[in-house]
Amino acid sequence: MLILDLPNEIQSEIFTFAHRDNGTLLLPVEVILSHVCSEWRDIVINLPILWTAFKFEAHRRTSVPFDKLEEYLSRSKTQLLELYFDIYFPNISLANQYFTLLDIVIAQAYRWRRFTLFTDLKGRPIGIVEGLHRLNGLRQLNAPNLEYFAMCLAGVDWDAPDPGHINPSVLIGGAPRLSVIRIDTASHLHSLPPLSNMNTLTIQDPPFLKEYLCSFHTFRSILMVPTLTYLSIEPRLMVYPPSFGDLETLPPIVMPSLRTLRITRCDSILFILWLLHAPLLETLMLHRLETRPLSSGLRISTTSRPLPCSTAMAPPGHFTPATCIWSTLFSTNLPCAQNTSSYRALTAHRQSKGIPVY
Template identity: 30%
Template sequence: MEREPRPLREKIAESLGLKEKELSALEDLRSLRIARGLDEPWGAADATEHGLFERRRRYYAELSNAWLSTLCTFPTEILLELFYAMQDVSRETGYITTPAEVTITHVCRYWRQLAISTPDLWNVFQYDGEESKRFPVDRLEVYLNRSKDRPFDIWLDFSNTFPGRLYPEMILRPLFPHSERWRTFHILSDDNTLFGDLHEELRKLNTPNLEVLGLCPEVSGHHSWGTGVRVAAWTPNVFIQSPSLKYARLDVGSFYELRPPLTSVVELRIENRFDDSLRDVMLTAEFIDSIFRLPNLEALSIFKMDLDIPDEALPITRPRIEAKRLQHFRCNWDRANNLGSYFLLHVAAPCLESYAITDLYLGTENQQFPFSRSETDEDPFPSLQTVAFLGASVDAGSVDHLLGMMTTMKKVKHFVLSTAANSPPNERQFPLYLAAHGVEVGAWPDLEKITFNADYLSWRDALEPLVKGFPKLNHLFVPKQAFDSVRPEVRERLLRAIELVALEDTDPLIPLYWCPCGEWLDSPSEAI
């Protein structure tokens, strides 16, 4: 029976934290493996003393992990569940250069064999051009082979990579023969030449299982698109054979040559990703109407896009457009053409649950955008419960305008307001304005929860009128500074007890979910 020299044995045992009898058991196991032809005897010493030690230490470490570890006595099904959990946890932290499945294959031979033979561990491929120094074509081939016939998810971010766009084709072309397996194809770039000459191939692709699609070849301000585009209709020209498509994400660049079919889409994001980009795409009222009419649409975000919605062409007497299944709508406020106002005036959404506007501005010089047709207008949003104004600028002059909006949304239960950064002192008085004016007209009688994510100096003065005016109000979420400013005697004077909660920095403001992917694929400016 082959034994290691005692000095080497002691050094290996100490390095691996093994007892002498455990190392002896491993040596016995090695002898058995040699007898069965699974291992070979050590050859003549052909390395330095340190090299010899490292080689033997690695061998016994793998053998120990495979046969002495408690994990390795678990049934295969349990081990695989642990592997999947490791993948999920690793992806929650964003893009990582060494994926969990690769780490697993380096633990021991048994784990490696099990992982390599499990296709579901290899059917998600990620690439981040900012984090990776080279295009991992070889790694992609490995993932395609090991995933066998399983549905395949592709997340590619070519932003912040070096100039020249022949290189992405090195990744894209090997993927095309596997298009029938694609479940996710999500690609970001900051260069409009991303797809080069591949548009015809994208049009012909057969992608029957594709559910998630992101086509975002946006350019920043230092690039030029050339001739602008006025979008009045949507004619699909890529991914035409995608009957299962449920989620689509587009940006300005998508409107030039990358238009997927949207009929089956459930969640749609049309968003400008760069504040300084050349916004040469103009969305017309006809196009906006066609989006609201999509038969399966449940969540819609239209963000920082230029709109062409002439007031004179859109009388508020025309019938409302019915967005039959729309549940969540988000847009930004644009002082030139306001989609938020257009939506409230011209759309009926019987299933709408949440309505969010970012960068809302309600100054007196911006009152040309009405929010309601008339007091007798039938409730167009009977299911609406959450209204969020994010990064808003509001003051005393905005109250009447806001009340017009409130009367359009009759059954709101949760109101969220976060003010713009560095808001002037007069805007911090908004809770008091809301208490004094909103209550007077009986707006939002079913309001149960208010979230004010800003430090308001007048919070103590507004608390009592708010509780008195909104009879169903039972939760107030405020910043910690405002929370600490409310003395116990103020709470004791309230008409009824309510729950006052201090907001932490990490608390989400609204229960909306806009992205089915890791945060590494979104820029910070996109976060709600």
């Protein structure tokens, strides 16, 4: 039997499966399938699920795909959308076209399921102030079906003051289903989405980061969202050191739902392990810190369960998670603790005051 002899419903299922497994194809699978033959083209064009994912990377194209975007929006009908934009601004003309492209998708916010925007406003002809103004349509937006949101805008005004709160600055109209978020260390200044239902958070570096952009108060407020379960912290510079205040009086970071914590490269915030109260924490990953790799595996007991890590061995005990982690790092002479500025600052400060370092 030839594949063309199969019922259209069966062929549609095959095409849908292929669409989910797009993999590393140079062209989207829906474009490839629609150019095989007229029969397949008719099926593919009339199968909305195949046209829900639109991806635009400016460095891969010499023109702005207005027609392509309009075709995707039309062919996907009422299906929810997955939108990805990675944009840079080589000149004012292209910048204006890119913003027009974003205006088109902003008008479809009620259909967003996933939305990603990476862009660089630093040193570009459009300018930081003008760029943020052009993105102002995101501010009052209501995205009722949005589940994933990533927005990282490089090129922040480094002198912008920390707002001191985590009120949303985009999607203020509401995003009740938003649970997975990716931001950078400057997002709290201009592009922070609603965090109230956040389950998974990734904090990354913006390109060309040169300054600490976040106060301890703001950083702690983000981490203490009650629903946060999976947290990955990736930036090299995160919290402004003078914002710590008196180190031995820092308030605890209470994370009642946290199960997985990953810290990559960000030695400067390892001090949060000392402050952390996370009774459900199961997995701690310390990756690419200022230390040599250690092969043995660390198992730390929290108040209710073992905590697997990839550092050193420590006997189980009945400690709060924060005390257990900090005392284990100290007592095992772990380089990833003692070779970091945050550890040295906390240790020296406590010792100078005659305070035990566990």
